[in-house]
Amino acid sequence: MTNIKNNDAEFCGKVPLHQTNLIQPHGFLLVIDRQTLEIVQGSENVNELLGVSIKDALKTPLTKYVPEEQAIQLQQRFDGTVTSRIPFVFTFPGGKFLATIKPQDRCFIMEVEKENRENLKEDSFIHVYQNLKYVMASIEVAQSAEETCMLAIRELKRVSGFDKIMIYQFDENWNGDVIAEIREPEMDSYLGLKFPASDVPKQARELYKKTPYRLIPTTEYEAVRLYPVINPATNVFTDLSDSNLRSVAGVHLEYLRNMKVMASMSTRILKDGQLWGLIACHHRTPKYLSFEMCSVFELLSDMISTKVAAMGNQDLYRYKTEMQQLHSQLVENIYRHTDIISGLYDNKENILQLLNADGVTVAMNNVINSFGNTPNDNEIEDLILWLQSGNTHRLYHQPQLPAVFEPAEAYADKASGILALPIQMDKGNYIIAFRGEALQRVNWGGNPNEAITFESDGKKYHPRNSFQQWQQIVEKTSLPWKESELDVAEQFRNFIVEFTLNKFYN
Numbered sequence: 001m002t003n004i005k006n007n008d009a010e011f012c013g014k015v016p017l018h019q020t021n022l023i024q025p026h027g028f029l030l031v032i033d034r035q036t037l038e039i040v041q042g043s044e045n046v047n048e049l050l051g052v053s054i055k056d057a058l059k060t061p062l063t064k065y066v067p068e069e070q071a072i073q074l075q076q077r078f079d080g081t082v083t084s085r086i087p088f089v090f091t092f093p094g095g096k097f098l099a100t101i102k103p104q105d106r107c108f109i110m111e112v113e114k115e116n117r118e119n120l121k122e123d124s125f126i127h128v129y130q131n132l133k134y135v136m137a138s139i140e141v142a143q144s145a146e147e148t149c150m151l152a153i154r155e156l157k158r159v160s161g162f163d164k165i166m167i168y169q170f171d172e173n174w175n176g177d178v179i180a181e182i183r184e185p186e187m188d189s190y191l192g193l194k195f196p197a198s199d200v201p202k203q204a205r206e207l208y209k210k211t212p213y214r215l216i217p218t219t220e221y222e223a224v225r226l227y228p229v230i231n232p233a234t235n236v237f238t239d240l241s242d243s244n245l246r247s248v249a250g251v252h253l254e255y256l257r258n259m260k261v262m263a264s265m266s267t268r269i270l271k272d273g274q275l276w277g278l279i280a281c282h283h284r285t286p287k288y289l290s291f292e293m294c295s296v297f298e299l300l301s302d303m304i305s306t307k308v309a310a311m312g313n314q315d316l317y318r319y320k321t322e323m324q325q326l327h328s329q330l331v332e333n334i335y336r337h338t339d340i341i342s343g344l345y346d347n348k349e350n351i352l353q354l355l356n357a358d359g360v361t362v363a364m365n366n367v368i369n370s371f372g373n374t375p376n377d378n379e380i381e382d383l384i385l386w387l388q389s390g391n392t393h394r395l396y397h398q399p400q401l402p403a404v405f406e407p408a409e410a411y412a413d414k415a416s417g418i419l420a421l422p423i424q425m426d427k428g429n430y431i432i433a434f435r436g437e438a439l440q441r442v443n444w445g446g447n448p449n450e451a452i453t454f455e456s457d458g459k460k461y462h463p464r465n466s467f468q469q470w471q472q473i474v475e476k477t478s479l480p481w482k483e484s485e486l487d488v489a490e491q492f493r494n495f496i497v498e499f500t501l502n503k504f505y506n
Helices: 068-077 124-141 145-160 202-208 250-258 291-337 340-345 348-354 377-389 406-415 483-505
Strands: 027-033 039-043 086-092 095-104 107-116 164-170 176-183 213-216 224-227 263-271 274-283 359-364 367-372 396-398 417-424 429-435 440-445 452-454 461-463 469-474
Touching (some): 068 086, 124 291, 145 164, 145 176, 145 291, 176 274, 202 274, 263 291, 291 340, 291 348, 291 483, 340 359, 340 367, 348 359, 348 367, 359 377, 367 377, 377 406, 377 417, 377 429, 406 429
Antiparallel strands (some): 039 224, 086 095, 095 107, 263 274, 359 367, 359 429, 396 417, 417 429, 440 469
């Protein structure tokens, strides 16, 4: 098996992305004191918006640049209960501009589009909604997560014009699997490929929980600084976690350029409040999206999130119902036999199905009973001694047993993965479920071990410049036990422990 280096945890996730003090130049950023409505900080390009430099604008009231009634409306909207980002149209010296306002501690973070909205049409949202009607109806009747994603990106490409849109879903190690893709013929296809977790490191994933999307109109931009460096209202760096204009890491811009991409848009997909995947859009030339179009992406990502969660909950309900029936049958059988081993042996298929295993061993009072595909008794005895030495009082699961217990190399075909249910650990009483080797060929988008290359100083680094398919052969590894399967196993273990104790005391 080829080992994959996890740069996500070791390096990439440590970059403080929310404290860059830099924004992209396709908009303006102002930090407004919530009580006085004075400008306390701003991007160095605000002279294009205000007609004066940020240095001259500091400590001046917002009402110097927008009508007083608009400033009053801003304070009224955020009465202490609203924490979400809200769009406003303000009349600045140069015309009408759309701004999004996000309350933060003692300040408002105001992000202003560069597009002049003098001729803003009142029916603009109706037009956007009409574009969404078809895809909304299609998503409602989709039968799988993959079908939902494919329908969504097809419509998003039609209304946005991106050269390529793909959706990738995160696995248990935060690698991204491309499960849907639509593209122009000249664009490289990544469908079916896996990308390492370091491509979207931990901090970046956390930021997607706060900000629905991230737009990069051009990878060739020159970042704009905030002035002053320290926010006078808070005496710390302004937290740009919620900022759509926040400048991105230079290594990510280099990564996109290596993909031959000039513009990028990424939108989150959440499931049960956690990041499930991303909608990733690429364009070969610079491309700017209006607030309305970004809102389309945000709305569709919410719809996909809801659909994915609903389908996942339906599947989970069906699984739990089926497992509860199996559990009840096993309990009834054990009570009928008044003996765990006899009760389980008489219901071999049910216990194999309940633990989703290829084989199961019941070790009780120095007697080993196995059924299905398992190691031999001597190998199981050594495995139990190893489990005891690890003081495993709770459920223990390991999909790569040979990697942590060397003797298991000899029987990896039968037990690459184990799920151990300790009943009485000190006595060596265990129920152990085994899974055989699931030989896998993983197709990566480029060699994941070359996701990052360091310069000679050991500090400066660069992303990989090749995304050609690179195949990894995964050996001596089983399919991992899912969280829902572990919940079922824990419930069953609790019954066996209680049954054993009651039998001992009675």
